[in-house]
Amino acid sequence: GAVVSQHPSRVICKSGTSVKIECRSLDFQATTMFWYRQFPKQSLMLMATSNEGSKATYEQGVEKDKFLINHASLTLSTLTVTSAHPEDSSFYICSARASEGAFFGQGTRLTVV
Amino acid sequence: EDQVTQSPEALRLQEGESSSLNCSYTVSGLRGLFWYRQDPGKGPEFLFTLYSAGEEKEKERLKATLTKKESFLHITAPKPEDSATYLCAGGTSYGKLTFGQGTILTVHP
Numbered sequence: 001g002a003v004v005s006q007h008p009s010r011v012i013c014k015s016g017t018s019v020k021i022e023c024r025s026l027d028f029q030a031t032t033m034f035w036y037r038q039f040p041k042q043s044l045m046l047m048a049t050s051n052e053g054s055k056a057t058y059e060q061g062v063e064k065d066k067f068l069i070n071h072a073s074l075t076l077s078t079l080t081v082t083s084a085h086p087e088d089s090s091f092y093i094c095s096a097r098a099s100e101g102a103f104f105g106q107g108t109r110l111t112v113v
Numbered sequence: 114e115d116q117v118t119q120s121p122e123a124l125r126l127q128e129g130e131s132s133s134l135n136c137s138y139t140v141s142g143l144r145g146l147f148w149y150r151q152d153p154g155k156g157p158e159f160l161f162t163l164y165s166a167g168e169e170k171e172k173e174r175l176k177a178t179l180t181k182k183e184s185f186l187h188i189t190a191p192k193p194e195d196s197a198t199y200l201c202a203g204g205t206s207y208g209k210l211t212f213g214q215g216t217i218l219t220v221h222p
Contacts, residue, residue, distance in 0.1 A: 001159050032208050043200065043212040044157070093156045097208040102147060104156035 002028050002098035006105025013084055013112055021079045021108045023094030029074035030096035038091040050077040084112040115140045117203050119213035126191055126220050134186040134216045140203030146184045148177050149200040157200055191220045
């Protein structure tokens with residue numbers, strides 16, 4: 001199947017700092033990528049849809065100024081968590097749709113201390 | 114509102130004991146019912162996409178089926194390495210996925 005690579009796999013940052021997470025489609029082009037958030041023992045919740053060359057679309061309740069998304073090319077989307085606080089600690093996962101299905105990255109465990 | 118419900122929440126099986134996981138969905142403009150396997154601390158691993166009622170797909174010990182309201186993931190003669198959380202999701206043509214809560218499968222040797 002198609003491969004989506006996400007980096008870093010885990011990051012610890014201090015409260016008030018910003019963290020950037022990268023999502024790359026390795027063997028296909030993705031005009032649209034998706035960012036999800038997953039809390040412990042819960043399912044994935046869609047945060048935003050990342051569109052190449054245009055603004056991201058955010059789900060209701062997701063702060064667009066806190067979660068900055070940039071989709072600069074057909075193979076790269078980035079999520080920046082700005083001014084992170086402990087409540088932003090979570091598992092963030094990106095996804096891209098290929099012809100045979102929707103594929104996910106390995107996820108990023110963010111811990112804000 | 115789009116909704117996907119999975120049952121049971123947790124399932125414990127003995128090795129070799131076959132069973133099924135259920136996924137009920139209400140998704141407007143459904144363009145695919147997806148099944149994933151997720152291991153702790155990792156992103157979901159793609160298993161199947163089903164597009165129309167009556168469709169079936171198989172991979173090793175797993176078989177997924179789809180009706181107009183439900184999908185089933187059948188596990189035949191499971192092994193301990195099949196232990197994981199299994200997620201189903203309804204997808205729209207836009208690509209957005211609505212996930213169920215998942216079924217935690219534990220297979221004991």
